[in-house]
Amino acid sequence: MANDTVTIVMPEVDVYTARLTRVTLVWVLTALVLFPVLAILGLLMRTEQSGFLPGMAPEFFYAIMTLHGLGMVGLWFVAGMAVISVLLASYVKPTTAVSWIAYGATLTGVVLLLAATLVGRLGVGWYFLYPLPFHSGGTWPAWATASLFAALAIMGVGWTLWSADLLLAIARRYRLSHALGWHYLSGATTPDVPPIIIISTVSFIGVLAGLVAAVVILVLVAVEQFGSGFTNDALLIKNLTFYFGHMVVNITMYFGVAMVYEVLPTYTGRPWKTNSLVVFAWNLVLLLVMFAYLHHLYMDFAQPRWLQVAGQLSSYLISVPAAVVTIFSTLVLVYGSTMRWRLPSVMLFLGVMGWAIGGVAAVIDSTVAVNTRFHNTLWVPAHFHTYFLMGVVLMILGTVFHLVTDLSKVPERSALTKTIVGTVGVGGYGFLLMFYLAGVAGVPRRYAVYPAEVAVGTGYAQISLIFIAVLLIGALIYIWETGRRCLKAFSS
Amino acid sequence: MKSAAALLVSTCVITSLTAQSPDPRDAPPSEDRLLHTAVPDIPLTTASGARATLSQIARGKPLVVGFVFTRCPGVCSPFLMSWRTADRALGEKHTYVRLVLSFDPRDTSTDMSNLARHQALDDNDEWTFAVADPKDVRRLADATGFWWAWDESRQQFDHPALLAGIRDGRMVRIFVGGSITTARLDEFVREASGEFVRSYPLPGRVRCRCVRDDLATGRTTLDWGFVLLLVPLAATGVGTLVMFAAGARVRGKE
Numbered sequence: 001m002a003n004d005t006v007t008i009v010m011p012e013v014d015v016y017t018a019r020l021t022r023v024t025l026v027w028v029l030t031a032l033v034l035f036p037v038l039a040i041l042g043l044l045m046r047t048e049q050s051g052f053l054p055g056m057a058p059e060f061f062y063a064i065m066t067l068h069g070l071g072m073v074g075l076w077f078v079a080g081m082a083v084i085s086v087l088l089a090s091y092v093k094p095t096t097a098v099s100w101i102a103y104g105a106t107l108t109g110v111v112l113l114l115a116a117t118l119v120g121r122l123g124v125g126w127y128f129l130y131p132l133p134f135h136s137g138g139t140w141p142a143w144a145t146a147s148l149f150a151a152l153a154i155m156g157v158g159w160t161l162w163s164a165d166l167l168l169a170i171a172r173r174y175r176l177s178h179a180l181g182w183h184y185l186s187g188a189t190t191p192d193v194p195p196i197i198i199i200s201t202v203s204f205i206g207v208l209a210g211l212v213a214a215v216v217i218l219v220l221v222a223v224e225q226f227g228s229g230f231t232n233d234a235l236l237i238k239n240l241t242f243y244f245g246h247m248v249v250n251i252t253m254y255f256g257v258a259m260v261y262e263v264l265p266t267y268t269g270r271p272w273k274t275n276s277l278v279v280f281a282w283n284l285v286l287l288l289v290m291f292a293y294l295h296h297l298y299m300d301f302a303q304p305r306w307l308q309v310a311g312q313l314s315s316y317l318i319s320v321p322a323a324v325v326t327i328f329s330t331l332v333l334v335y336g337s338t339m340r341w342r343l344p345s346v347m348l349f350l351g352v353m354g355w356a357i358g359g360v361a362a363v364i365d366s367t368v369a370v371n372t373r374f375h376n377t378l379w380v381p382a383h384f385h386t387y388f389l390m391g392v393v394l395m396i397l398g399t400v401f402h403l404v405t406d407l408s409k410v411p412e413r414s415a416l417t418k419t420i421v422g423t424v425g426v427g428g429y430g431f432l433l434m435f436y437l438a439g440v441a442g443v444p445r446r447y448a449v450y451p452a453e454v455a456v457g458t459g460y461a462q463i464s465l466i467f468i469a470v471l472l473i474g475a476l477i478y479i480w481e482t483g484r485r486c487l488k489a490f491s492s
Numbered sequence: 493m494k495s496a497a498a499l500l501v502s503t504c505v506i507t508s509l510t511a512q513s514p515d516p517r518d519a520p521p522s523e524d525r526l527l528h529t530a531v532p533d534i535p536l537t538t539a540s541g542a543r544a545t546l547s548q549i550a551r552g553k554p555l556v557v558g559f560v561f562t563r564c565p566g567v568c569s570p571f572l573m574s575w576r577t578a579d580r581a582l583g584e585k586h587t588y589v590r591l592v593l594s595f596d597p598r599d600t601s602t603d604m605s606n607l608a609r610h611q612a613l614d615d616n617d618e619w620t621f622a623v624a625d626p627k628d629v630r631r632l633a634d635a636t637g638f639w640w641a642w643d644e645s646r647q648q649f650d651h652p653a654l655l656a657g658i659r660d661g662r663m664v665r666i667f668v669g670g671s672i673t674t675a676r677l678d679e680f681v682r683e684a685s686g687e688f689v690r691s692y693p694l695p696g697r698v699r700c701r702c703v704r705d706d707l708a709t710g711r712t713t714l715d716w717g718f719v720l721l722l723v724p725l726a727a728t729g730v731g732t733l734v735m736f737a738a739g740a741r742v743r744g745k746e
Contacts, residue, residue, distance in 0.1 A: 171739025212724040
């Protein structure tokens, strides 16, 4: 009788992998829904700057600018975290429950942000720089500010738990010195630590530092709001705000780079092994990323000069280990290989190149002498859209397509790949070029409507609409192709 | 459910219909909402009877406008005297145009001429006293954040003491307050002239400063608030060590 009943015992790792894959797919599907919505908000902003929406109140422009900025930064951070966690699962074991908690916290935060911006018309920008949220001039109500800080607090708790869990997962397998690859510096090659572990360790430490800065901001603001006679130092809060904000954006990029290190070798047929150069580079990044944010405070006369010098030096130096080593290594990896140019590999490669282009523009802007001219022009959104949209977003989207194609077994269609790459490439860089040209012409950023003195900005905004439309077509085709693979993978 | 929704909607409608527009007297004019807005180039009649527009009076220089009325038994005279005293203390330091404009429709060129004489400014070419059409004064006041309201009980106008700084036809600064010190006027005119002027928070109210910026020497020194900037680094460093120590215990058990 015993032979009649066959009990299948699934290995624990498979159940675990299935759970992790499921939560990752939920993150991915959410990102695929939110991405075009947030992109359309960007389109609306450029349409108003084009002069085609005379009925749209400038206050609404700033509300959607806030939602677009905070939304995009948050969206790609959580998408990066989700994809990294599933890639890390090949080596370590993150907790799926924590990912769900982070998901719940993020959704709650998104609802609060939607209420604050679309209903409350909160227009503080993604950096919500103190004391602006508390001085609306009657443009938004106090509850909208409270809603923003509640959203940040809830998402902050979720993301802190998530980052700590992923770092703890690494800690359960590797010693800190191994996780940071220090043994490679002394010539040892064992234990073998893949680059994604080193980059992730650096990234999660950075994320936690940024989130602690956010906690300090929230505490200081809460003390001011609920205490008596306490007024915060605007310069201190600005330092903390950009410590947090710049860190989150920077680390999101490093998530993308970690994906390149992990996934691109699949297509080149060459392994991307850790070596002393990679280890040195990423450990240097861990040090420099703590100070790179200082370039956001060049305009603050009270900031000590030595901090301004530190800001310029760290901004210059950080581009060497993170970007140059990665970009050079990517070219070496691809050159002369039997590269399979599929959608993921093309997107990863273009993402690295977009990072390089945006990085050069960023380094130019981080030069104090240039920054005094460029800082409040459209050059700034130009450079951060370059390394974000055409950099890390392409890296994440490429990796997502790689994962869902692998899970769904739906083959890639060459014609669609070419269409997506062509439209995203032409649309994306055309859209960015209009930002750059307007920046060089001195068109200010954060203007809902351009006055006569900078009317040239209206023309650039109008041309950019064509490119945004092309970009959106490519993005929607990608979302359709990825979404159906995602759903198939989810159902199976 | 439907009746509850109807009640909510009707409450919102009634609330919005009965809501009073905010009284400008409740708070000083908000400079933030005025900066860089265009100022209407209104026609004026000077104390000498000459006709000129605002831009003709400015002659391409920074323009500082003060609003007064000659029958004012309150702030106007001390305000004007304070401005004049601070201006004299600055000497020849700045080149800017001073315009004293009446917002009272009863005031005439002669009234403004008398006011100029009373302030011993009638022979001073750098000062212009003028009146304008009430509608034009209202347009200029709206653009500069100035307001006035007739107080029936006291039979006079209620209004703030306000200076508006204008450069190239756009608002640059406003100053609100009856007493103008030399230092504040110096800052005001420098900013109206396009110069970058450091601004400082009110002393004694800000806690946890990260640096102290000495106005006299221009030196910046670190303050206790700077320690808070090190919290993220320190907390993460300790947290990372704790996590990897916990991880080592797990590896030890396995």
